[in-house]
Amino acid sequence: xxxxxxxxxxxxxxxxGSSTDEPEIKSTxxxxxxxxxxxPEMDSNVSDENGSSRSPPPTKAQVxxxxxxxxxxxxILQGRKSDQPEMGSGMYVKVSMDGAPYLRKVDLKVYKSYGxxxxxxxxxxxxxxxxxxxxxxxxxEHAPTYEDKDGDWMLLxxxxxxxxxxxxxxxxxxxxxxVIES
Amino acid sequence: xVYSLPEEVLEHVFSFIVSDKDRNVVSLVCKSWYEMERxxxxxxxxxNCYAVSPSIMxxxxxxxxxxxxxxxxxxxxxxxxxxxxxxxxxSWIEEMSKAYPxxxxxxxxxxxxxxxSLELISTSFKNFRVLVLSSCEGFSTDGLSAxxxxxxxxxVLDLQESEVMDLSGHWLSHFPETFTSIExxxxxxxxxxxxxxxxxxxxxxxxxxKTLRLNRSVPLGKLSTLLHLAPQLVELGTGAxxxxxxxxxxxxxxxxxxxxxxxxxxxxxxxVDLSYLPAFYSVCSRLxxxxxxxxxxxxxxxxxxxxQCPNLQRLWVLDHIEDSGLNALAxxxxxxxxxxxFPSDMYAADANVTLxxxxxxxxxxxxxxxxxxxxxxxxxxxxALITIAKNRPNLTCFRLCIIEPRTxxxxxxxxxxxxxxxxxxxxxxxxxxxxxxLLTDRVFEYIGVHAKKLDMLSIAxxxxxxxxxxxVLSGCKSLKKLEIRDCPFGDTALLANVAKLATMRSLWMSSxxxxxxxxxxxxxxxxxxxxxxxxxxxTLDSKLDSCLVEKLYVYRTVAGPRSDMPGYIWTMDRDSSxxx
Numbered sequence: 001x002x003x004x005x006x007x008x009x010x011x012x013x014x015x016x017g018s019s020t021d022e023p024e025i026k027s028t029x030x031x032x033x034x035x036x037x038x039x040p041e042m043d044s045n046v047s048d049e050n051g052s053s054r055s056p057p058p059t060k061a062q063v064x065x066x067x068x069x070x071x072x073x074x075x076i077l078q079g080r081k082s083d084q085p086e087m088g089s090g091m092y093v094k095v096s097m098d099g100a101p102y103l104r105k106v107d108l109k110v111y112k113s114y115g116x117x118x119x120x121x122x123x124x125x126x127x128x129x130x131x132x133x134x135x136x137x138x139x140x141e142h143a144p145t146y147e148d149k150d151g152d153w154m155l156l157x158x159x160x161x162x163x164x165x166x167x168x169x170x171x172x173x174x175x176x177x178x179v180i181e182s
Numbered sequence: 183x184v185y186s187l188p189e190e191v192l193e194h195v196f197s198f199i200v201s202d203k204d205r206n207v208v209s210l211v212c213k214s215w216y217e218m219e220r221x222x223x224x225x226x227x228x229x230n231c232y233a234v235s236p237s238i239m240x241x242x243x244x245x246x247x248x249x250x251x252x253x254x255x256x257x258x259x260x261x262x263x264x265x266x267x268x269x270x271x272x273s274w275i276e277e278m279s280k281a282y283p284x285x286x287x288x289x290x291x292x293x294x295x296x297x298x299s300l301e302l303i304s305t306s307f308k309n310f311r312v313l314v315l316s317s318c319e320g321f322s323t324d325g326l327s328a329x330x331x332x333x334x335x336x337x338v339l340d341l342q343e344s345e346v347m348d349l350s351g352h353w354l355s356h357f358p359e360t361f362t363s364i365e366x367x368x369x370x371x372x373x374x375x376x377x378x379x380x381x382x383x384x385x386x387x388x389x390x391x392k393t394l395r396l397n398r399s400v401p402l403g404k405l406s407t408l409l410h411l412a413p414q415l416v417e418l419g420t421g422a423x424x425x426x427x428x429x430x431x432x433x434x435x436x437x438x439x440x441x442x443x444x445x446x447x448x449x450x451x452x453x454v455d456l457s458y459l460p461a462f463y464s465v466c467s468r469l470x471x472x473x474x475x476x477x478x479x480x481x482x483x484x485x486x487x488x489x490q491c492p493n494l495q496r497l498w499v500l501d502h503i504e505d506s507g508l509n510a511l512a513x514x515x516x517x518x519x520x521x522x523x524f525p526s527d528m529y530a531a532d533a534n535v536t537l538x539x540x541x542x543x544x545x546x547x548x549x550x551x552x553x554x555x556x557x558x559x560x561x562x563x564x565x566a567l568i569t570i571a572k573n574r575p576n577l578t579c580f581r582l583c584i585i586e587p588r589t590x591x592x593x594x595x596x597x598x599x600x601x602x603x604x605x606x607x608x609x610x611x612x613x614x615x616x617x618x619x620l621l622t623d624r625v626f627e628y629i630g631v632h633a634k635k636l637d638m639l640s641i642a643x644x645x646x647x648x649x650x651x652x653x654v655l656s657g658c659k660s661l662k663k664l665e666i667r668d669c670p671f672g673d674t675a676l677l678a679n680v681a682k683l684a685t686m687r688s689l690w691m692s693s694x695x696x697x698x699x700x701x702x703x704x705x706x707x708x709x710x711x712x713x714x715x716x717x718x719x720x721t722l723d724s725k726l727d728s729c730l731v732e733k734l735y736v737y738r739t740v741a742g743p744r745s746d747m748p749g750y751i752w753t754m755d756r757d758s759s760x761x762x
Contacts, residue, residue: 070260072345
């Protein structure tokens with residue numbers, strides 16, 4: 001397929017003559033080669049990051065169930081990608097809450113701080129979660145913990161947020177009483 | 183005067199006849215053989231759980247010990263089958279719990295299993311030994327607790343790729359201290375940590391444990407402990423294959439592997455830290471199965487591993503192996519029978535891997551025993567396919583996935599018709615084929631003419647017209663399972679081959695050109711088929727015969743229409759009953 005240079009006639013955000021790194025949203029029905037990586041959940045098409053010297057090729061529509069790779073396998077590879085910060089790629093981790101029958105998933109990239117994350121989790125599970133403080137103990141019934149890269153279970157909040165999101169593999173909202181006992 | 187053998191003798195003879203096909207043939211000889219056979223059949227395989235009902239099975243075969251059932255269509259693996267479709271094991275397990283008190287083995291694939299069912303299994307069958315739940319869902323670790331607590335003689339617990347609601351790792355602790363019979367435990371799909379001390383104690387008291395597949399959360403540091411307790415292991419699935427910077431983990435792991443003289447198969451290897459790879463080199467020479475498909479190991483490290491495994495028969499790997507690694511495979515592994523190469527990056531066209539058609543050509547040349555191939559790649563050519571076909575006429579399973587739909591031969595820009603044509607022409611025993619790339623009706627003509635032993639065919643984004651489908655349905659004598667997506671196949675071919683559908687297990691067609699009118703005609707003509715139209719969006723107008731259906735699943739059955747269909751499935755019965 002020919003890649004026609006659309007640069008001169010492209011609609012862009014920003015002043016004419018300036019190159020842009022901003023993502024373009026285009027949709028197309030015909031599948032075309034692209035360097036795009038994105039989570040399978042995305043419906044809209046986001047173009048590639050390297051839109052610098054040549055015009056980005058038209059983006060590919062995400063086809064349901066294609067390529068024929070099982071979700072389990074896709075998730076493993078997706079999880080690996082979240083180690084490298086990428087545009088458009090979600091950093092989904094599982095969240096379990098003690099007593100709840102189903103697990104959920106959150107995209108850590110959506111949040112900018114622990115506070116935002118806890119708020120999001122509280123919305124999801126309809127509960128109150130508090131960070132532990134040496135002085136006051138637990139402020140609520142539930143305590144947020146996470147599993148890090150080494151497989152250890154850690155209490156949320158000790159490390160800087162950026163460090164946390166790169167090392168967090170999954171979250172678990174424990175009952176505060178269990179945390180104290182263990 | 184008819185002379186016949188006494189019953190006891192016949193029964194003894196029948197006990198050597200194991201395959202279902204042979205047993206079915208035996209039962210057709212005469213009435214008395216039918217009667218004899220049905221009383222002594224011990225194993226049942228039901229390829230489509232809706233093809234027959236539990237009561238019909240129980241009525242005919244009263245003394246069954248092992249049951250295997252499959253539920254959802256294969257395309258459910260790729261999220262093409264909506265939630266709530268069906269495949270419920272519940273009614274089967276309930277009826278078997280009453281009728282088969284001596285049942286020993288249950289194997290389920292792509293079915294929905296509840297905790298209640300698991301509990302029922304654990305309490306109903308006193309001699310229960312084998313539970314395999316492959317790609318199943320609907321149950322939690324609570325159900326596993328019941329199995330662990332109650333199945334005193336359990337030999338096999340295999341949760342292969344099932345989706346388990348992981349409430350806690352404590353289920354493992356429910357195996358009583360007196361429980362020592364486990365031979366095979368596969369919990370690789372579980373997410374949460376299991377209680378390691380419980381696992382350790384279980385392994386320590388299970389002398390017959392031959393297969394152990396751990397889940398990702400079992401740290402590498404604990405693996406050597408387990409290996410020391412179970413040096414008799416034959417199949418091992420590691421947990422995460424990395425650790426902090428602790429040198430004693432490496433040395434104790436290496437020592438532990440040295441002690442395992444029986445290991446023939448390895449899997450697991452999530453999150454691989456390359457520095458720990460050499461720890462298992464001591465078992466490589468004995469390996470017949472190696473699954474590195476979750477491990478990001480690139481050349482030259484992967485080549486180093488493979489060249490130490492001369493007895494390898496089965497290799498599952500990511501495309502990081504690249505052509506160079508596959509060349510090494512072709513040189514080192516002369517006993518290779520099965521190769522699966524999975525994509526590491528599914529959406530990038532020029533991913534950072536140099537895996538092309540050349541790798542597969544090398545393997546087809548060097549590995550003369552190669553029978554089964556699953557290969558994801560970005561480019562293919564007719565000449566490569568022809569070479570592969572001529573090199574390996576003994577192929578029985580050929581599944582090629584060129585990641586970009588409708589990709590032509592990258593050298594000639596032609597469709598890949600003649601390439602796949604060569605495959606079906608030369609590989610006369612081919613029983614499974616998956617197509618991809620740019621394909622016209624021509625490839626289906628070749629398939630219809632040559633693929634006489636083909637049992638299962640998967641087609642996507644291929645063909646030009648109904649003729650393609652017609653070639654397949656009219657030509658492939660042995661075809662049992664046909665799954666098609668995004669092809670311009672429609673009414674004409676379907677209605678011209680209705681009788682064929684009754685000889686097949688199932689047909690799946692999604693995003694094709696089949697109309698609701700054709701589905702009505704098919705239903706009317708073929709009462710032994712269930713014709714199920716999936717209309718997820720609710721846009722189907724069943725009064726408008728020309729309206730195209732989104733997804734169609736047709737299968738033969740002796741059980742009539744099923745009673746557990748979700749609201750989004752349309753059938754003729756539902757349609758006509760709603761009009762009355």
